[in-house]
Amino acid sequence: MRAADREWTPERARQALDRLPRRISHIVRPWAETMPDHPALVEGDSFWSYGELGRHVAETGARLMELGVRPGDRVMIVSENSLAQAVLVLAAAEIDAWAVIVNARLSAREIDQIRDHSGARRVFYTTGVSTQAAAHAERHGATAIDIAGLGPSVLAVGPLDPAPLPEPVHDDAAEQVAALIYTSGTTGHPKGVMLTHRNVLVIAAISGGMRRLDCDDRVYGVLPVTHVFGFASVFLGTLIHGGTLFLCPRFEPAAVVDSLEKDRLTVLQGVPAMFARLIEHLRVAGLETVPHPALRFLSAGGSPLDPAIKADVEAVFGLPLNNGYGLTECAPTIAQTLIEKPRRDCSVGPILTGLEAKLVGLDGAPVPDGGVGELWVRGPTVMKGYYRAPAETAEVLTVDGWFNTRDLARFEDGDLFMVGRSKELIIRSGFNVYPPEVEAVLNAHPAVTQSAVVGRTVSGNEEVVAFVQIQPGVRVTAEALAAFAAERLAPYKRPSEIVLLDTLPASSTGKVMKSRLSELAQTKA
Structure with a gap:
């Protein structure tokens, strides 16, 4: 019986938790032993079986140590989804280093800020799948490197930073950090979230x-x-x-x-x-x-x-x-x-x-x-x-x-x-306005692809401002959308202004960046 056909119960959940390995890299091992030829990762026309992935993780872990990476060091990976990224993340875990996983589409300022804050011992760049990663690599004086047989055109490594000290290493999976993932930094600077293997x-x-x-x-x-x-x-x-x-x-x-x-x-x-x-x-x-x-x-x-x-x-x-x-x-x-x-x-x-x-x-x-x-x-x-x-x-x-x-x-x-x-709650004339409710109404209009609602501070009050992305080739006015919303929302929930945009600003995951829209809303006040 396939897993898809079996009911997921609390008992099955408890059994799954009892079987968890000590490190994230260890999840490959049982499959490498029981079904070594089964495909694990596919990138375009290339793929690694579980057996191959297991070997590459072990070999890459050894290579990281040759490059001066120690247990407890931070290994920064400036990357986009690829075989190179995957093997580096797992190999860092294999030697008890922390993977600092960073999207290559961040700006130079953001990349440098994370590198300096994390105290990365080495920085790797997935140049083969990302022009942005290649640009960061060139800016940092990185050199091409062949890891896991991927070839020198796929990956680059920056110089060793001798200054950072390694963090303590814990055998306990609930204490040892697997990944350091930086939030988007809406407060003005990114925060590094320490996520353990557990x-x-x-x-x-x-x-x-x-x-x-x-x-x-x-x-x-x-x-x-x-x-x-x-x-x-x-x-x-x-x-x-x-x-x-x-x-x-x-x-x-x-x-x-x-x-x-x-x-x-x-x-x-x-x-x-x-x-x-x-x-x-x-x-x-x-x-x-x-x-x-x-x-x-x-x-x-x-x-x-x-x-x-x-x-x-x-x-x-x-x-x-x-x-x-x-x-x-x-x-x-x-x-x-x-x-x-x-x-x-x-x-x-x-x-x-x-x-x-x-x-x-x-x-x-x-x-x-x-x-x-x-x-x-x-x-x-x-x-x-x-x-x-x-x-x-x-x-x-x-x-x-x-x-x-x-x-x-x-x-x-x-x-x-x-x-x-x-923090996004809008209090308008003493009434609470929840942006998702207003967005749901606007998104129901057939001309709208998506919308984002933010608050705008005015004298002694807040206003509701809606930014709307329209379907390509469709014509609609802000006034028409306002009328549509007015039929479906209480007066205090209705946008004071509707701004039409070709596209809403989004992060690398596609999530709308409301912090930018909030700034735009204030400038339009």
């Missing part, structure tokens, strides 16, 4: 188990491995269950359509903005559906799922679009919908097995049943802390392990519903 292995096992992953699955790996969703849930989640991961460095809707049929993909995960772009591509091409002969599972995460996007995706594929919620600091998944209980709404499902959750009001008081409050969680997936930032860690993580997500949520019959970010 943190991310729990997510890989549980989240992947809830998706019923097994060795017959063929997973599309376009979510950046530099982002915790792509790292823990997609990359490690596929490998720990023996599946095959098709690595793709950039999201292109046409490539997804092609791979669904050609590669017989069974699992497609993405952020809502990716699915919005895919639907937009199909509409422009005049397609109502696409061939997907083996697809069995769709899921969204990384940002709030809009009802219109969910409905459109389900109409195209004839499958439920599952939903989930998490943060980098929680490795990332906190809640996930159940395959056996598909939802028509945009709930993110029940809290994961092994986690505790509670809602706390902005006044610090417990929230009554059915009420909205800040979500606090505790459990084995909560980060070790922010690197070299004890004060910032203490602001969100209590001594007894409770982490404040600073997201507003409510529970209904055991399932979690996300309301919005507490």
Whole structure:
């Protein structure tokens, strides 16, 4: 019986947690022994079997040590999804170094800031799949290097930095850091989230188990491995269950359509903005559906799922679009919908097995049943802390392990519903306005691809400002959208201004960057 056909129970979850290895690199070993010829990673026309991947991880770990990397050192990988990135991440774990996984599309200032803050002993660049990585490599004086037989045109390494000292090494998987992932830095500087091997292995096992992953699955790996969703849930989640991961460095809707049929993909995960772009591509091409002969599972995460996007995706594929919620600091998944209980709404499902959750009001008081409050969680997936930032860690993580997500949520019959970010809550004339509710209305308009709502401070009050991305070739005015919204929203929720944009600013994962829109909204005041 396939894993996809077996019910996922708390008992199965506990069994999966009992079998977790000590390091993330060890997830390859059982498959390398039992099915060495089974494909593990695919990049274009190249692929590694589990046997090959196991050998490459061991050999690359030894090569890192030859290059002066010690246990406890930070190894920075400026990269996009590729075989080179994958083997470096696992090889760093094999020798107890920390992988500092950084998206090559960050600016020079951001890359240098992370390099200096992390104290990276060595920096690697996946030049073969990323012109941005190649530019950073040239700027840093990196030289070509051949690792895992990939050839010198694929990877470059920067000079050894002798100054940084190694961090202490712990045998305990719950103490040893596997990855240092930097947040986007909306506060002005990025924070390095220390995720232990235990943190991310729990997510890989549980989240992947809830998706019923097994060795017959063929997973599309376009979510950046530099982002915790792509790292823990997609990359490690596929490998720990023996599946095959098709690595793709950039999201292109046409490539997804092609791979669904050609590669017989069974699992497609993405952020809502990716699915919005895919639907937009199909509409422009005049397609109502696409061939997907083996697809069995769709899921969204990384940002709030809009009802219109969910409905459109389900109409195209004839499958439920599952939903989930998490943060980098929680490795990332906190809640996930159940395959056996598909939802028509945009709930993110029940809290994961092994986690505790509670809602706390902005006044610090417990929230009554059915009420909205800040979500606090505790459990084995909560980060070790922010690197070299004890004060910032203490602001969100209590001594007894409770982490404040600073997201507003409510529970209904055991399932979690996300309301919005507490810092994005708009208080207009004394009334609370939650941006996702306004965005859901705007996104329901047939001319709209996606929208983002932010607050704008005015004298003694806040205004609602909406930024809207229109479907290509469609003509609509801001006034028409305002009228559409006015029919569906209370007066205090209606946008004071609607700004039409060709595209909304987005991060490398496709997540809309509301911090930039907030700045733009203030300049237009």
